[in-house]
Amino acid sequence: MLELSTPVKYVKGIGPKLAEILATKGISTVGDLVYYLPFRYEDRLNPRGIAELRAGEMATVIGEVRNSGLFRTRRMPIFQLTVGQGRARLRCLWFHGTYLQEKFKPGQLIALYGKVEQDQRSGELQIIQPQFEIVGDSSADGAEDKTAASLEVGRIVPIYESAGQGRVTPRWFRRIIRTALENLTPDLSEPIPAMVRSRLALPSLREALWKVHWPEAGESLQDLQSARTPGHIRLIFEEFFFVELGLELKRHQQKSQTGISFGLDNRVRDAIKKILPFHPTAAQKRVLKEIAGDMQKPYPMRRLLQGDVGSGKTIVGFEAAIIAIENGYQATLMAPTEILAQQHYFSARRILENAGYRIVLLTGSLESDRKREIRRHIAQGNAQLVIGTHALLEEKVEFAKLGLVIVDEQHRFGVLQRLKLMKKSSDSGAVLAEGTPDPEVKSTEGSTDKRSRQPAAESNLAEPDVLVMTATPIPRTLALTLYGDLDLSVLDELPPGRTPIVTRRVADERSSEVWDFVRKHVSAGHQAYVVYPVIAENEETEVKAAVKMYRELSSRVFADLKVGLLHGRLDSELKDQVMNRFQKGELQILVATTVIEVGVDVPNATVMVIEHAERFGLAQLHQLRGRIGRGAAKSYCVLMTGGKVTEDGERRLDAMVRTNDGFQIAELDLELRGPGEFFGTRQAGMPSFRIANLIRDRQLLEVAKREAAAVLAGPNSEITQVEISRALVAMRMRWQHTYGLVEVG
Numbered sequence: 001m002l003e004l005s006t007p008v009k010y011v012k013g014i015g016p017k018l019a020e021i022l023a024t025k026g027i028s029t030v031g032d033l034v035y036y037l038p039f040r041y042e043d044r045l046n047p048r049g050i051a052e053l054r055a056g057e058m059a060t061v062i063g064e065v066r067n068s069g070l071f072r073t074r075r076m077p078i079f080q081l082t083v084g085q086g087r088a089r090l091r092c093l094w095f096h097g098t099y100l101q102e103k104f105k106p107g108q109l110i111a112l113y114g115k116v117e118q119d120q121r122s123g124e125l126q127i128i129q130p131q132f133e134i135v136g137d138s139s140a141d142g143a144e145d146k147t148a149a150s151l152e153v154g155r156i157v158p159i160y161e162s163a164g165q166g167r168v169t170p171r172w173f174r175r176i177i178r179t180a181l182e183n184l185t186p187d188l189s190e191p192i193p194a195m196v197r198s199r200l201a202l203p204s205l206r207e208a209l210w211k212v213h214w215p216e217a218g219e220s221l222q223d224l225q226s227a228r229t230p231g232h233i234r235l236i237f238e239e240f241f242f243v244e245l246g247l248e249l250k251r252h253q254q255k256s257q258t259g260i261s262f263g264l265d266n267r268v269r270d271a272i273k274k275i276l277p278f279h280p281t282a283a284q285k286r287v288l289k290e291i292a293g294d295m296q297k298p299y300p301m302r303r304l305l306q307g308d309v310g311s312g313k314t315i316v317g318f319e320a321a322i323i324a325i326e327n328g329y330q331a332t333l334m335a336p337t338e339i340l341a342q343q344h345y346f347s348a349r350r351i352l353e354n355a356g357y358r359i360v361l362l363t364g365s366l367e368s369d370r371k372r373e374i375r376r377h378i379a380q381g382n383a384q385l386v387i388g389t390h391a392l393l394e395e396k397v398e399f400a401k402l403g404l405v406i407v408d409e410q411h412r413f414g415v416l417q418r419l420k421l422m423k424k425s426s427d428s429g430a431v432l433a434e435g436t437p438d439p440e441v442k443s444t445e446g447s448t449d450k451r452s453r454q455p456a457a458e459s460n461l462a463e464p465d466v467l468v469m470t471a472t473p474i475p476r477t478l479a480l481t482l483y484g485d486l487d488l489s490v491l492d493e494l495p496p497g498r499t500p501i502v503t504r505r506v507a508d509e510r511s512s513e514v515w516d517f518v519r520k521h522v523s524a525g526h527q528a529y530v531v532y533p534v535i536a537e538n539e540e541t542e543v544k545a546a547v548k549m550y551r552e553l554s555s556r557v558f559a560d561l562k563v564g565l566l567h568g569r570l571d572s573e574l575k576d577q578v579m580n581r582f583q584k585g586e587l588q589i590l591v592a593t594t595v596i597e598v599g600v601d602v603p604n605a606t607v608m609v610i611e612h613a614e615r616f617g618l619a620q621l622h623q624l625r626g627r628i629g630r631g632a633a634k635s636y637c638v639l640m641t642g643g644k645v646t647e648d649g650e651r652r653l654d655a656m657v658r659t660n661d662g663f664q665i666a667e668l669d670l671e672l673r674g675p676g677e678f679f680g681t682r683q684a685g686m687p688s689f690r691i692a693n694l695i696r697d698r699q700l701l702e703v704a705k706r707e708a709a710a711v712l713a714g715p716n717s718e719i720t721q722v723e724i725s726r727a728l729v730a731m732r733m734r735w736q737h738t739y740g741l742v743e744v745g
């Protein structure tokens, strides 16, 4: 009997060679194999009669091979196959189909799947390049063939992605997965707690597995294709449930950590009020309240602040810093680039230094003497607000009394780095060191609360609070999974007086008009960005490079204006210089690469021209555009395109022209790129799912989250210890697999 954990090579029919091929698909156990679901289904129970086919439909047809042959046109060889049902005939064509020459024999039964089209000349229906399977030889009568054929016809048939360059076919998968299912141990353990299963009326694991591979005759093909059958739902739910359960446990565990209970009396409130250079928006007030609430709690804050570009996250961060500093702690703000760290440093000095706060900047480009000195200030506690880049993560940086960690533009950092900074201040590091939640959490729940009420402020084991800020708008459900261990605050309001940015698309033949437009705005006293996708000219792709265009723009087009150049390969002193001059208005036009993508804040800049806009990702375009529209004057974003734009490119540019709403853009971006790409490889903590699809199955994710919370909530929990332990053991495996490795590693 096979267990889910049994290596695949013990399934009858899988030798070492095939096991190797399967491994490339991530299939190494029986569990992996039976969770390898068909990517589509063919209705071979009610296949279409050839006579009823309509042009334009996707159809499964079963018929007999009548004749086939290769003919050559001037452009390519084409393989033609005629399939018959009684008198009706259907033609199939394969371009460059030489490889099919010896494949078919008259009389064979064949299943075809493809789009029915009408031949323009003859008006006859045909299928071009159908997927096909020879399902039987009508002349053969071996008993073997008959049983085998019963898996291929007369039912809804699962179609699997083949593997090993087609050596492992859908047909092979069908047989092998069927064998695995037939030999699965009778006491297959049921990972989802019984109460949850009955509440949601989910089928058992065994039943679900059988039915997704071998649907019953009455099953809706549409439900199968869209993974909406009870069996699919159950498997998707299972996957989400354990991730959510893990996240929920982690949150519980975080709340049992010793944190700092910051005080928030009138003195602190006044200190905050004193520094504010403007009236905060309602959203800023609400979010600060959420943050301050967390900071007062005896356990560490773990909060994500999401706010579109320009929504005013920085000042909220500073306010939180003041709470920490006024309580006698240090705060640190980590930014992903030197430019941004610099900029934060300048605004912190502008806003906070008058009030007497001591602020330092620590970045990698500082001279080592200077660095050492700053590190000393940090270690001795002189520096109250420490702003920096990755340099803050270096081993040698020690804080005297770190109370608050703010990570800006979190999407630019890996999850690992966030954790590393959190660990900095304490030797305990417990919450982060233990990747796998403790299965005993539930049984110690009573004591959990008591522990967290212990006075924390004096304890030097206290974990600092963490506030993570990001401008990547992530649809809520996804945020809850990706950052599921964090509480979420959203700044959903822009500061007053902003007029929406007007975005236009222009082909680059019209660049002279664009330059006139830029000149007009610069003459009116504003500033402009001109952005290029790469630094150096790449002849192959004919991309205009920032450096080259800088020369052209500064010496010819805008010879009378002050033009600067900024890109990642400039040494950092020069970078600072250029940025400062632009900030002060000494430069009127800044030619740049995407180094300005994140966080740069120059409210007087009102025009952004992005050349080769079709080459940028949607999120990146939105971030770039966020550099303008920061003041009261109307801002303009010009997306210049050069050459051919792909279909996806069109959709990206359309979206940019249509909306300024980061959430809408994020939704489309997610749709275009899929979750993996969307979150980027930097997000090493992103759980990967075998069956579930974060976009398609969003609603189930919500359900799973709710159920996971319910399972762990309150002492009158509805599930038994045994079920919890069982669930946790199952979760442990998956957790390690997906999210957990990051924490452990």
Ligand code: ADP
Binding pocket: 278, 279, 280, 281, 284, 307, 308, 309, 310, 311, 312, 313, 314, 315, 471, 495, 496, 599, 601, 603, 630
């Ligand atoms: P982001 O959320 O993109 O980091 P910033 O914090 O850089 O945004 O803020 C964008 C701009 O808006 C800055 O110039 C900032 O000073 C200004 N700002 C922020 N909050 C307000 C407010 N409540 N009223 C007026 N201006 C504000």
Ligand code: MG
Binding pocket: 313, 314, 408, 599
């Ligand atoms: Mg910012």
